[in-house]
Amino acid sequence: MISEPVSIHNSEHYLWGGTSEGWHLLKRDDLSVIEERVPPGGAEVRHYHRHSRQFFFILEGQGTMAIGDRVLVLDQHQGLEVPPLVPHQFRNESGSDVVMIVISAPKSHGDRVNIEPE
Numbered sequence: 001m002i003s004e005p006v007s008i009h010n011s012e013h014y015l016w017g018g019t020s021e022g023w024h025l026l027k028r029d030d031l032s033v034i035e036e037r038v039p040p041g042g043a044e045v046r047h048y049h050r051h052s053r054q055f056f057f058i059l060e061g062q063g064t065m066a067i068g069d070r071v072l073v074l075d076q077h078q079g080l081e082v083p084p085l086v087p088h089q090f091r092n093e094s095g096s097d098v099v100m101i102v103i104s105a106p107k108s109h110g111d112r113v114n115i116e117p118e
Contacts, residue, residue, distance in 0.1 A: 008035055017042055022102075032107040038063065038098045043091040046115045052108040054082045056090065061098035064091045087115055 011023040020042045026033035046066065056065065057079035065072050065080055066089040074080055082088050092098045102108075 017044065028107065030106050032104040034102045036100050036102055038090070038092040040092055040095050044089050046087055046089040047112050048087045048115065049084055049108050049111045050113065051084055052104045052106055052111045053084055054108060055103045056080050056082065057101045059099045059101060061092070061096050062094045063098045063100065064093045066091070
């Protein structure tokens with residue numbers, strides 16, 4: 001079956017972290033593609049996934065990823081893979097919004113273990 005084109009205008013929307021938002025561009029058990037917008041100061045709780053492998057790709061802005069014992073800055077059009085069981089935290093320490101695509105295989109929802117309290 002061929003699907004219809006998707007965008008943030010016709011996809012399921014959700015809020016997270018108080019000020020950040022996401023859109024499920026593809027929501028399947030084996031694969032998830034999400035577009036997220038993280039405003040300045042927005043951040044995830046440090047966590048890991050038991051099974052999900054993720055790829056974060058910055059479309060706009062500059063984000064910071066704490067992964068394992070490293071802290072990496074991701075600029076526009078850069079991406080980073082996060083394997084299962086690796087603690088990570090995405091943060092926006094810049095002065096403008098970060099827009100990114102997060103691809104997870106299998107889906108990451110329900111597979112997350114928080115290291116810090118939310």
